[in-house]
Amino acid sequence: QVQLVESGGGLVQAGGSLRLSCAASGRTFSRYGVGWFRQAPGKEREFVAAITGRSATTDYADSVKGRFAISRDNAKNLVYLQMNSLKPEDTAVYYCAAARADWISRARGAYDYWGQGTQVTVSL
Numbered sequence: 001q002v003q004l005v006e007s008g009g010g011l012v013q014a015g016g017s018l019r020l021s022c023a024a025s026g027r028t029f030s031r032y033g034v035g036w037f038r039q040a041p042g043k044e045r046e047f048v049a050a051i052t053g054r055s056a057t058t059d060y061a062d063s064v065k066g067r068f069a070i071s072r073d074n075a076k077n078l079v080y081l082q083m084n085s086l087k088p089e090d091t092a093v094y095y096c097a098a099a100r101a102d103w104i105s106r107a108r109g110a111y112d113y114w115g116q117g118t119q120v121t122v123s124l
Contacts, residue, residue: 002026002113004096009118012086020081020118022096030054030074033099035111036081038092038120045095049081050104059104064090086122093117 008020022034035050049060049070058070067086072079079096097111105111 002029002032002098004098004113004115006094006096006115006118009094009120011121011123013123014086014088016086016122017082017084018086018120020083020094020096020120022079022081022115024077024079024098026077029077029098031102033102033104033110034070034072034079035097035099035104035106036070036079036094037097037108038090038094039117040089040092043092045108047106047108048094050106051079052104053102057104059106061106083120086120088122088124091120091122093119 003025005023031053033052036048037045039045051058051070067084069082095117096115098113100112
């Protein structure tokens with residue numbers, strides 16, 4: 001069983017930056033692919049970014065490519081999402097998710113564990 005806890009959300013002006021963190025329990029975390037998803041009010045949860053266990057492969061949604069960067073520190077069981085040049089349309093609850101396999105996917109169903117989410121609000 002893996003438990004995930006997100007942190008780092010908050011209120012920021014458009015053009016600003018935030019760094020989200022996802023802290024994971026478990027000694028085999030380095031074997032898990034991890035993704036970030038987000039859900040805005042009234043919308044479905046959507047893929048944002050993902051990273052394989054050894055950071056060899058990353059993937060980004062087109063809407064965040066070039067602005068967001070995913071990384072991980074397996075020694076600390078942490079995954080980060082650096083968000084730059086934030087826009088009001090980035091406002092959402094951000095969730096991290098882990099898969100019991102070293103893969104990445106844009107599909108929610110590919111992930112086995114989910115955090116509770118952290119709110120990101122971008123104002124004009």
